[in-house]
Amino acid sequence: MISPSTLPSVINRREVRDFWRTVDVSIRDLPAALLILSCSFVPAFHHHGTQLGGMPDRPFDAPAVVAIALQCLPLAVRRRWPAWCLGLASAGFAVDQLGGYHTLGGTAFAIAVLSAGAHLEHRRRLAALLFSAAYVPLAIVLSQLGTGETVVGFVTFYLAVAFVWGIGAWLRSMRAMEAERRRLVAEETRNAERARLARELHDVVTHHVTAMVVQAEAARYLTAAPDRLDETLTTVTDTGRRAITELRHLLDVLNPDHGSSAETPAVGRVRALVEQTRRAGQPVEFSEQGTPPVSAGGADLVAYRVVQEALTNALKHDHGSRISVGLRHGEGEITVEVGTDGSGGSAANPGGSGRGLAGLRDRVDALGGDFSAEPQSDGGFRVLARIPFERAT
Numbered sequence: 001m002i003s004p005s006t007l008p009s010v011i012n013r014r015e016v017r018d019f020w021r022t023v024d025v026s027i028r029d030l031p032a033a034l035l036i037l038s039c040s041f042v043p044a045f046h047h048h049g050t051q052l053g054g055m056p057d058r059p060f061d062a063p064a065v066v067a068i069a070l071q072c073l074p075l076a077v078r079r080r081w082p083a084w085c086l087g088l089a090s091a092g093f094a095v096d097q098l099g100g101y102h103t104l105g106g107t108a109f110a111i112a113v114l115s116a117g118a119h120l121e122h123r124r125r126l127a128a129l130l131f132s133a134a135y136v137p138l139a140i141v142l143s144q145l146g147t148g149e150t151v152v153g154f155v156t157f158y159l160a161v162a163f164v165w166g167i168g169a170w171l172r173s174m175r176a177m178e179a180e181r182r183r184l185v186a187e188e189t190r191n192a193e194r195a196r197l198a199r200e201l202h203d204v205v206t207h208h209v210t211a212m213v214v215q216a217e218a219a220r221y222l223t224a225a226p227d228r229l230d231e232t233l234t235t236v237t238d239t240g241r242r243a244i245t246e247l248r249h250l251l252d253v254l255n256p257d258h259g260s261s262a263e264t265p266a267v268g269r270v271r272a273l274v275e276q277t278r279r280a281g282q283p284v285e286f287s288e289q290g291t292p293p294v295s296a297g298g299a300d301l302v303a304y305r306v307v308q309e310a311l312t313n314a315l316k317h318d319h320g321s322r323i324s325v326g327l328r329h330g331e332g333e334i335t336v337e338v339g340t341d342g343s344g345g346s347a348a349n350p351g352g353s354g355r356g357l358a359g360l361r362d363r364v365d366a367l368g369g370d371f372s373a374e375p376q377s378d379g380g381f382r383v384l385a386r387i388p389f390e391r392a393t
Helices: 007-022 025-040 062-077 082-099 106-119 124-145 151-219 226-254 267-279 299-317 355-366
Strands: 284-289 323-330 333-340 370-375 381-388
Touching: 025 062, 025 106, 062 082, 062 106, 082 106, 082 124, 106 151, 124 151, 151 355, 267 284, 267 299, 267 323, 299 323, 299 333, 299 355, 299 381, 355 370, 355 381
Parallel strands: 284 323
Antiparallel strands: 323 333, 333 381, 370 381
8 A cells, every 4th residue: 555655756756657658769768778888888798798600709999889889779769660770780790790799789689689570560571581681691701700600500599589589579469469459448438438328319319309299299289279289389398498408417427527416317207207298198107116215326317218218119109008107116126117008009119119228228238137128918018127226335
């Protein structure tokens, strides 16, 4: 556990790390290049580098400085330009071995090979072939000038370099797999969010707009009864205001800066939903058993949406039929049952298009509940959902 006294230092280290990641990659790679470069000139490290070809040790001179610089300094661009880094480091390594300097800069050559395998994006095979082709004449010259290096030794060194390249290629593949995994996760997250928004918009807009359409259709036949016409138009206006309110609520949820003022529709609002449907000309019987929980998490919103979608489908596809809405608050679950008796006479498909019901099934399944929506033998339609939740302690 981080104590309060060490918290500032942790935050400072995190800030430094985040800042360092924003620095250009060449600047980040430069310190390692300068470190190996400086260590190569330390007398204690002279002639303690890679020895290939058996060339006798030779005192440091100007070509030794060139060899060290060619091997070490390109490491600063090992990720930005890995092919150039490998080419220059290989040339420096050749000078180093042919001159018999055997400097510590040979370590930089191995890093250049590893970086090429890990970061070279294009013409990887061509780079490998060119390196192999350049190694053959180097090995021949060293075998002619040197003293005692065998063919097995040259082959072993080549295989060691190939192994280092292979490690870099493996790192590259792991990095690509991780990037693909993150892309897929991001895509799945976006798709899930789009589906969630589609369900919310469907639930909010479809119900209220359907009620408004039904009420407006009824108003066409009430011109001879001004009082009833005024009542119907008032209901249309109230329904439109509710739609605007719920859309504002949805926009508040989408706003990253939304606060606690964005309240979730609760099961208690089902009564208002039932009353709105009654004003649209649909007879609805409502019953509620048990005591609503103080907090049911997302279960109360799902229960509200189940009733909303079922009433919307009844208005669209079975207008005029009798509807029964039942809520039962149990121990750790809410049961919702909505059914029609099919007496409206226009129920071509009382279950709706299926998109809303599919969205409800996803919502209920996400909470570990059960959902069913199916026609009945009497011509009606029944929606049943069991929605579990964890009681607040």
